[in-house]
Amino acid sequence: MGFQPIKFYQTGTFTVGNRLLPPEQRSVQSGMERANALNSGHRACQGCGEALGARYAIDAAMNASGNKLIAVNATGCLEVFSTPYPETSWQIPWIHSLFGNAPAVATGVAAANRVRARKAGLPDSEVRVIAQGGDGSTTDIGLGCLSGMFERNDDVLYICYDNQAYMNTGVQRSSATPPAARTATTMPVGPEPGNTFGQGKNVPMIAMAHGIPYVATATVADLRDLEYKVTKAMSMRGARYIHIFVPCPLGWGSASNDTIKIARLAKETGLFPVFEAEYGEVVNVSKIRQRQPVEDYLRLQRRFAHLFGKKARLDVIERFQQMAEQNIRNFGLLADEKVTVGFRSSEHRK
């Protein structure tokens, strides 16, 4: 069974909490005792989706692990804005090494934990390990280390906060940047303005292809789903991967107050399929609740501004719509549709 929404309680599971909900049905974020793992005073921009997503995820993991958690951070915005030496916003043990080696460092931390546990006569370590990074460190620079960690099935939950470009160095393209998007390295000039169509990587699918125990995607627009997935991942051992969609007001040229709205539209248009997979097989998808055209999503972001206005590129917008349609077909994102993607080759892992 996947994430179970609360059927009727005025706002159900859509809001963070609700005064009418019994305590066991409340989110981690609604609690006065939440860990606030990423504390106030961090230097993320106004309306930062990554800061929000990181606190959602790590607080949920802290809750699931009884606060016994170590985080390994790749280089990126999250690292830079949270920990300008000698200050830190992290309220958990936290380590940063290089841009691309976070999965390998996390493997090492997990191995050390296991040794300590065995010396203490325990079968497994109580202290759990999370590795986290942005899309640059995950999909480009650290992909080799990540693939190795998946392949060895190390006991690490890797979380990618995907804001679709290298933001802290000045918005350069990554392999997670969507087509047509303007970045510092893909300017909106020429007949095919912005980032090229047909390139880029789908790391959740790459992770699934490794046949690891758990792969999931989530957005900052659906907290309850995100917390459910982190909690579920923390209940498992082995390599796990969660890919969280986090809008970036600075890099995307969106209003700081639209961060959650944009994430919601990414899911509701079908551009970002939200699902979970076990051992290479999709087991649940979050259905689209109120289907929206891709224009509604694109229009809020200045990185797509060259698709609108006097010289509107309706053809490009149509290609986006086709991408959404393909996701909707592949993942069965509409009610009563079935999933048609997945890998069924990892029975041996179970």
Next chain:
Amino acid sequence: MNKPFAITLNVGSSLENKTGTWRTFRPVYTKRLSPCNNACPAGEDTQGWLFHAESGDYETAWRHLTQENPMPAVMGRVCYHPCEGACNRGKLDSAVGINSVERFLGDEAIKHGWKFAAPAKESGKRVMVVGAGPAGLSAAYQLRRMGHQVVIFEAGPMAGGMMRFGIPKYRLPREVLDAEVQRIVEMGVELKLNAKVDNILTTMKEDKFDAAFLAVGAHIAKRTAIPATESSRILDAVSVLRGMEGADKPMLGRRVVVYGGGNTAIDVARTAKRLGAEEAIIVYRRTREKMPAHDFEVEEALQEGVMVRWLSTIKQVGDGGSITVEKMELDESGKPVPTGEFDTLEADSVILALGQDVDLGLLDGVPDLTFQDGVVQVGDNMMTGYAGIFAGGDMVPSDRTVTVGVGHGKHAARHIDAWLRGSRYEEPGKAELANYEKLNPWYYTDADKTVRPMLDIIRRQSTFDEVQGGLNESNALFEARRCMSCGNCFECDNCYGVCPDNAVIKLGPGKKFEFNYEYCKGCGICAEECPCGAIKMESEAT
């Protein structure tokens, strides 16, 4: 600056870094006026009492409600609920069944015997109220709460006014009305029945009243000159409906024609049907769209077999009940004009429902009053031209509904109270309206309105049992929770959750939230994602 090499910051937590200085706009918690509250003629805090009903605390909800209106069980039956017409949820799926929840609360109060508290202290002032209808009872209740001695003079044999003598039993069972009147009397309000006031100034002087509130209903039927023979039986709707309260029910015959298009015409036609008339035909000069009666009542009447002759006027009532009807048509401006085509109808009685007037006899000899269109003029403070005499309900210019009457009574009471103390009651300013655009409706669960059960059609045609049923505990709770709490925080924790900077402090159940402006960067996500529009962004520039 005694720091190690390459270090410019103090070692420690990022809490040292007060990011609140980045802010150009600040979020502020606000209370906006919900459209239901704004639309209520009785000034009920609908959203406020629904908030308590949502948590199942019906007594608190009822006590909150009755601060504005002492008769929710009546109102939950007879009010035309403009609140539901204004409800923002109507733009999402269907309006919250506010009226049905109100009725549920009123019925709970009667079932459990909840009483009004006696006033904390006596003011020593005496106020007389003329008329025990909705306006008079509402004023008496409010004045008594404020500690004044109140005596109601009611000309009729029973309290209730038009609620008893105008609204049929099948819409308002009398035991419900009696229970709510009795609760007001039990607060220490003196109710004098069969006590018609002939001259207001004399009564005030003799009984030493400091002020008076007049709420005489419109009990006199308007007549129109229809040529008729001696033997024809022409009645008026007010007398027919009043007659229903006596021991001898009116004799209307087998075929009844009702002339008029208001709610009273519908009421009397439905009453005729229940008294055994085989035919009850309403003759109305315009079309259904133009009919002043509420459409749901027209619909209910049609379901019960009442027939309507649209675009028709009665020209003559002849011998043996033969009625000559002229067909009308609408001109370009929508006015009905005669066509010269005639038709005849057979009827044992003709009932005129052409509107009502107020008997203003008690005001004879009172100086400085102004009258217009058969009603007395009052100021914003509900006071007539004569100091100390206030008026409300059907006898002042207004829509003639129970809800308006209750609102008049409440407003007049507040102004009377202030006047007695030699001051003036100032209406609190209205907050900004929480219209649909201020909400983020994504967050509300999909939930359609609960439909109240209706009495089966056979019993509706033959008995005076209540047509519309009420909600039970579980569906009343469901209905209350459909409320979106427009403009008022209902503690959904969204702001607390969605802040990327932990700059919202949760104060605990019932205490709501506070912003931590030391760290709030002013991104505005909280205001954008607040479902009910209870956060606004203000510029830091000012």
